[in-house]
Amino acid sequence: MPRRTVVIGAIALLAIAGAAWLAFSRPWRQPADAPAGTSATPPTTTSDTRKITGTLYYVSEDGMSLVGVQREVPFGETVLDQARHIVVAQLGDAPGPFVSAVPPGTTLRGVFLTDRGDAFVDLSGEARTRHTGGALDELFTVYAIVNALTMNLPAVKRVQILVEGKEVDTLAGHVDLRHPLQKNLKWVRTDKTEKG
């Protein structure tokens, strides 16, 4: 029965391809330069629920620094997908006792990647309109996003933040956003990385 053979063969091929995919494709893990103490969670078997562990950044209890927190982030098939998941997670609620560095209501409109490793993160207008307006808070907003991408994705070297699809001078009148920014950990509290 040739037709049955073909069907069985096709199923077998799909099974082999699936097994090979499961065997050789590994979910994205923490890069080598991630903060000490961070580690990836074991991959799960179905793509819907697979997670990676990344370091996201939130405002500390005293408001004077960012704190790196290990959190689970949905797995992305590509660097671009993963970048998108990381930013969405970064824009989400902060784990207690920390506070989000990003103004409430801010959503991700899109992420773009260039071959040079520049990521463009397009945020909704709330990033500006609902900002506290403080210079330090502005630094925290910007570097929570810049660091979340550059620390977790080695392929991303620099990040430029856009608002409503356009380049902006600043979010709240201070931090220069006309250029892509490199990671900068000087506002990150270095004593520990929290588990989220």
Added chain:
Amino acid sequence: MRIGVVLFVLGLSGAQTPPTPAPYTLFSSEGRRPVPARLISGQEMFSLDDLASVFQLALKEDSLAGGLIVTARGQSIVLTPGQSLASVGGRLISLPTAPVKDGKSWFVPVDFVPRALAPTLGTRLELRKASRLILVGDVRVPRIAGTVEPQGSLARLTLDVSAPTPHAVSQDGNRLVVKFEADALDAALPASSVPDLIQAIRPGDGPASLVVELGPRFGTYRASDLPGDRGTVRVVIDIIAATTNPNPGSTPAPAPSPPDTPPLLDIAPSGGIRTIVVDAGHGGTEDGARGPSGTLEKNVTLSVARRLKAALESRLGVRVILTRDADTLVELDERAALANNNKADLFVSLHANASVRASAAGAEVFYLSLEEYGDQAQRVAKGETEALPVFGGGSRDIEVILWEMAQARYIEQSAVLAQSVEAALREKIPMSPRAIQQAPFRVLVGANMPAVLVEMGFITNAEQEKQLTSDAFQVSIVQALVDSIVRYRDRPATRTGVAGAAAPRAGGGLRP
């Protein structure tokens, strides 16, 4: 009981030390008494017997060691002949010269009083050699240094008072009386070079007061207080000439209003700092941060900027330009461009901070960080040049500075300015745990001169919001900023030149 008040007036030329020095006057809440001094080997010394009588000290010679043990309030000071070190309660302190034993009497340098006796007695003992004073405890004897300068149709009497001292200026017939709330004045009063407006300045009749004898051309006067260096206060009294011939019945001339922009002085009066741009952060539709009671950052920054302009102009004689003098929107590019186009020597941007945490508090001083601007900015900062081809072959090293990175070559000076600002602010207002920081701030990067951004406090903190709107807090900030600019100007490294003057300025034009 408040003590009687005595005025100590010194000549401007300074007191010369006579062969037999004049006695010191010990001034305490219990009264005054003289303490004789003696010159030994060119050093002014007090007899320990005299000090023992004044301060109830017990003296006991240590026959074995040949020293002397001075005891007061259970603590001991051990002196050794020939040794300029003394042990005070077990800690060594240095004296300008060794104690001297003359016959049965011991003599100690006058500095023994503040250095050894004060910590032993646990009280303030301030020695003022120039005015021959020893101040004990909390007596208030501010130092006052006066100058008189003719300024067109007026004479300006400036009194620099060493500590904030409440005072009042009033007219009493043909004289002005300046009364201070103090126990005495330690004043160096000037002679008047404008006798038709100010005949003389002399001690007043009342407690801690000065009298300005007015000249025949006197029309009216105006008095104002300005912050001075290092916590001092400057009282400025302008004696303004009458517009008509002196006539007792004539109406005094109104005080002339100061020009909007003081003329540039031909000779830089302030160590090369001629123009300062003060940037009131935000404005117009850009409110900046908002306090819990609704205070807007843009209003606080404008208020402080105006005060700072007035203080800098009066104190330093410099031209001060505000990036905005109203509630208007000024683009960040325009702020730096205004400073650049006016060849400002310093750029000071004023802001109030905000945090998602209501508890965050304290002032912060920022200057630009270059790391975010890549390699080119770093090269500019290091003074590196680029070799560009020229007609006829070959190449020439040319400094290429993008206008938008003009700040790159001033980073070191901006760091020094930031340190000076931070140190002065710390003396007067609460500072954040991160008092000095570097950040890629948009308003600083294009400034072609040393530039800092001052976050004066967290407006989102309810207590700081009240402070930021209060006169006292704003005056403290202004005093600190003026102090810091004076210190920056007078720092040793720039005494011989203008900060950044040797470096060519970046080419003009706004970045589109």
